[in-house]
Amino acid sequence: MVIELAEYIIDDWSLGGLETCIGVRSKNTDVATPVNPEDKGSWKKLNVVFDVGIARNCVMYCDALFITHGHADHSASLTNALGKRLVTSKNDPSMDPTLKVFAPMFLAPDLEDTVTRTLRNGCSQHFMSSLQMTSVKLGSSYYLTGSAKQRFGQDNIWTVMPFRSTHSIPCYGYLLYLEGRPEVAYTGDTTISLFYLPENQDLLYVNLLIIEVSGWDLDNDADVETTHKSGHIHIRDIVENKEIFESIKNIVAFHVQPKYSAEFIQSIVERLPEGVKEKFYVCMSALNNFYGN
Ligand SMILES: [Zn+2]
Ligand SMILES: [Zn+2]
Incomplete structure (x- = not known):
C-alpha cells in the first residue's frame, strides 16, 4: 500500500526503532523511467528515498537517497x-x-566504511563504485540533478538543504526546494522544538x-514523557502546536x-483538531505488515 496525495505517491514504510525507508515520487512519474536530460519538464519530477533502515524496492529507481542519522533503523x-x-x-x-546518497558529514565516512567492510567479505567491487556519496553540512545547498544546473539554471531544478533536527544523537532532516520554493521536508528523528529554530522556518511552508x-x-x-526522553515527537505535540502546521x-x-x-492509531487521528486532521496521513504499511495484515 502507498499514500497517494495530489502530487506525490509515498511508499510509506516505517516503524519506530525497527526500520524506516520512505519513497517519495511525483505522481504521473513512471517509476522506472530515468530523467530525460533533454526534457526540461522531467527535471521537475521528484523520485527520492528518505532513510535506509531497510532497503525497499524504491531504492532501485530513485534519483537520490537521503540518510538522516546513524541509528540502525534509518541507516543499516x-x-x-x-x-x-x-x-x-x-x-x-x-x-x-x-x-x-546524501548523508550528514559526521556519518558519511562511517557509512562508506561499512560498505567497504562488506566488500572485504566477498561482495563485488561494483558495490563501492556504484555509491556516490555526498557528505552534507548545515547551511549548504546541494543540487539533486547534477547537470541540470548547466542546462537550465539553478531556479529550474530541485535543490536540497539539510537542517538540524533535535534528536538524542546528531540528526539532519532534509528540505527540498523546487525552483527555489520549499516543497518537501523530511524531519528524520526529532523533537517538536526543531520547528522553533529560527533557521528552520522554511519548513512551515x-x-x-x-x-x-x-x-x-x-x-x-x-x-x-518516555517519547520526549528518547528524543521523539508525541502526537500530543502536534495537537498542542497545531498552529505551526497552518500553512x-x-x-x-x-x-x-x-x-x-x-486501530488505535486510527482512533487517535480521528481526534486530531480541525486544521490538522484533514491533511494528516500516517505511514501504516509496515505496522499493518507487523501485525500480519
Ligand atoms: Zn528511528
Ligand atoms: Zn533515531
Missing part, C-alpha cells in the same frame, strides 16, 4: 540498497547503477511535510512504534 541497509541497485541495472541497461511521530497515546502522560499542505507522520495497533 545501505549495502543492501547498493546490491539491489546493481542487480536491477544489470537486468535493465537503461537503469543507472549509481546510487546518489512546504507542500509535503514528512514528520516523525513516535508516541501516540494521547491520554497517557507517561507515554508522552503546510500535507502532513505525513512516520516512525509509529509497533506497540500500538493500527
